[in-house]
Amino acid sequence: MNRSFLFLLGSARQGGNTETLARAAAEQLPAGAEQRWLDLTRLPLADFTDARHSGGAWPEPGEPEAGNEALLRDATLAATDIVLVTPLYWYSVSSSTKAYLDHWTKWLYVPGLDFRARMAGRTLWGVTAMGDRAEALAQPLELMLGNTAAYMKMRYGGVLLGNGSGPGQVLDDTRALARAKTFFARQAPLARSTGE
Structure with a gap:
């Protein structure tokens, strides 16, 4: 099965360092690997409202920005590899990246979507640039x-x-550029929670 990479750009700056690093890594992908690049800042999502325990309903399709949500949901489910391309903002992901991940909660509860079962076995990656050389500061994001x-x-x-x-x-970060050459070549293991 050919791999299909979904790159989700979460930077508030177009063409920034994080995107540059992600594109350097993507250049190393095999010719048969599909790449799709979506900019989360240009596909705004409605504020996430958690209606699981309130008896309320999730916002209905057709409401403002529902088209962006459907596009992102369908693109996510179509990919074998999801790459979150987000600068390190306050030791975590950007607000647009966090909004996207918050919507995963909603998709878990859409009847018939089977989001969690369909995502099992796919691969989640992250690419980030940070203004500090102390890589330990990225541990919360990781x-x-x-x-x-x-x-x-x-x-x-x-x-x-x-x-x-x-x-x-x-x-100018030669170490990062060297890592980019083999980043997607590794076989990613099934993730284990840090609480296990």
């Missing part, structure tokens, strides 16, 4: 993505970390 993958019974490929704050600075 734990969040790893635990998300474990809950969904997905594989977890880890996070490709790069350093860069100003435009194009990540291209």
Whole structure:
């Protein structure tokens, strides 16, 4: 089965360091691997409302921004590999990336969608650039993505970390660019929760 990569751009800056690093890694993918790039900042989602225990209903399709949600949901389910391309913001993912992940909760409860079962076995990856060289500062982001993958019974490929704050600075991070060459070549293991 050919792999299909969904790259979800979550930066508030177009063409920033995180996207540059992700594109460097994507250049190494085999020719048969499909790539789809979607910009979460250009596909805004309605604020997530958790209606699981309130007796209320989830927002109905057709409401504002429901088209973006359907597009992102369908693209997610069509991919074998989901790559969250998000700068490190306050030690975690960007707000648009978090909004996207919040909607996974809704998709878990859509009758007949079987979102969790369909996501099992797929691979979750992260790519991030950060302004600090202390990679330990990215641990909260890595734990969040790893635990998300474990809950969904997905594989977890880890996070490709790069350093860069100003435009194009990540291209000076030779270590990150070297890691980018083999990042997607690894066989990602099934994720395990840090609580296990």
